[in-house]
Amino acid sequence: MIDWFSIVMGTALFLMMIPMVYRIWVGPTPFDRMLAVNVIGTKTAVLLVIIGTLFGRVDMFVDFAIAYALLNFVSAIVVSRYLNRTVSLRDMEEKEKAKEVEA
Amino acid sequence: MYPIIVFILLFLNWIVFSGKFDVFHLGLGIVSCVVVTWLSHDLLFHDRKKGLIARTREAWRFICYIPWITWEVVLANVHVFKLAMTRKGYVEMVPRVVTFKTILKTDFAKFVLANSITLTPGTITMLIRGDTFHIHVMSQFLEDDLLSGLIEQKVAEVFEPGVVNAV
Amino acid sequence: MIHVQAVLPVVAEAVDKGGGIFPLQLIGFALGVLGLVFFLGTAVGMIRFPDFYTRMHAAGKGDTLSTMLMLAGFALVTMEDFSLGSWLLVVKIMAIVLFLYITCPTSTHALMRAAFEDDEMPLEEKDLAKRKKK
Numbered sequence: 001m002i003d004w005f006s007i008v009m010g011t012a013l014f015l016m017m018i019p020m021v022y023r024i025w026v027g028p029t030p031f032d033r034m035l036a037v038n039v040i041g042t043k044t045a046v047l048l049v050i051i052g053t054l055f056g057r058v059d060m061f062v063d064f065a066i067a068y069a070l071l072n073f074v075s076a077i078v079v080s081r082y083l084n085r086t087v088s089l090r091d092m093e094e095k096e097k098a099k100e101v102e103a
Numbered sequence: 104m105y106p107i108i109v110f111i112l113l114f115l116n117w118i119v120f121s122g123k124f125d126v127f128h129l130g131l132g133i134v135s136c137v138v139v140t141w142l143s144h145d146l147l148f149h150d151r152k153k154g155l156i157a158r159t160r161e162a163w164r165f166i167c168y169i170p171w172i173t174w175e176v177v178l179a180n181v182h183v184f185k186l187a188m189t190r191k192g193y194v195e196m197v198p199r200v201v202t203f204k205t206i207l208k209t210d211f212a213k214f215v216l217a218n219s220i221t222l223t224p225g226t227i228t229m230l231i232r233g234d235t236f237h238i239h240v241m242s243q244f245l246e247d248d249l250l251s252g253l254i255e256q257k258v259a260e261v262f263e264p265g266v267v268n269a270v
Numbered sequence: 271m272i273h274v275q276a277v278l279p280v281v282a283e284a285v286d287k288g289g290g291i292f293p294l295q296l297i298g299f300a301l302g303v304l305g306l307v308f309f310l311g312t313a314v315g316m317i318r319f320p321d322f323y324t325r326m327h328a329a330g331k332g333d334t335l336s337t338m339l340m341l342a343g344f345a346l347v348t349m350e351d352f353s354l355g356s357w358l359l360v361v362k363i364m365a366i367v368l369f370l371y372i373t374c375p376t377s378t379h380a381l382m383r384a385a386f387e388d389d390e391m392p393l394e395e396k397d398l399a400k401r402k403k404k
Contacts, residue, residue: 043337049344073376120365
């Protein structure tokens with residue numbers, strides 16, 4: 001009973017990740033892609049707990065899930081900060097170019 | 104006073120995540136918690152002037168605040184589900200950006216307010232500059248709901264009871 | 271028409287094979303399926319919504335609640351007896367839930383702010399009307 005429930009839940013979760021992969025594939029902006037990666041990462045933490053239930057070793061897999069959730073959060077923050085900084089650098093370069101044109 | 108509280112919180116975390124109760128593992132936990140407390144005891148609590156009783160009251164009020172926000176999350180999800188699944192909801196969608204000033208002072212209260220706004224139906228915090236919040240809203244109805252200031256009042260009741268009485 | 275008296279022993283037998291406490295497991299199954307339904311809303315919203323900011327509405331909210339519900343459901347499903355070990359497991363899973371409760375809106379806000387400072391303007395009403403006509 002638990003096994004069948006875990007298999008059905010895991011498969012459904014996996015199938016519902018396909019729209020996110022589509023969003024990574026087409027997503028017009030880099031932020032769309034990062035958002036989809038973030039959602040997939042959060043769901044992977046759940047998927048790890050489900051796999052642990054199937055193997056009967058939830059006490060072990062829960063630790064992996066915690067580590068994955070932490071890593072996912074840190075990666076989202078880091079990438080958003082990185083994109084932010086890149087933009088300000090781009091603005092700086094444009095200003096420099098404008099100065100050069102003026103000179 | 105505060106280093107002891109930090110140590111107790113860290114050690115509770117250690118016990119939960121380690122799950123072993125023999126002397127060796129608990130000893131390792133005590134040693135590492137002492138080291139971490141010694142290195143970074145001034146990071147966790149910002150305002151050191153408040154007494155222990157005031158802290159406990161604040162924590163209790165925050166725990167009382169959690170069920171309300173959880174119910175709001177459920178409502179927000181039903182709203183998103185309706186927008187995504189039905190054609191009518193999609194036609195009703197009128198996104199816009201709203202700006203308002205908050206009465207809250209401390210950083211942590213602002214953080215809780217921003218997260219609460221993100222979790223309530225149809226609103227997401229975009230940008231915080233000082234006292235000014237820029238918020239992305241889905242429709243006119245939700246904008247009126249937001250500007251009535253219910254969430255702000257709830258958060259102010261939790262963290263800064265003096266502010267509510269003053270306004 | 272299926273008779274209830276005929277179905278109940280089968281279900282009870284299946285549960286006995288799997289181990290665990292029956293009413294708790296039923297609540298766990300219900301929570302898991304509910305989380306799956308809300309995640310379906312998120313997935314469809316990610317495809318259908320017109321621009322980045324509205325997609326953020328779908329992701330930021332649906333992600334939080336569906337993950338919380340599914341994890342809580344599995345915490346109840348895996349609870350076999352009321353011993354110390356299984357309580358510890360439940361507390362650990364609830365720690366993940368609490369962590370996600372804090373971090374999901376925060377990372378949403380970080381991405382949102384990065385996008386807003388990148389001159390990625392949100393859709394106005396007339397743009398949306400144009401898009402609806404297509």
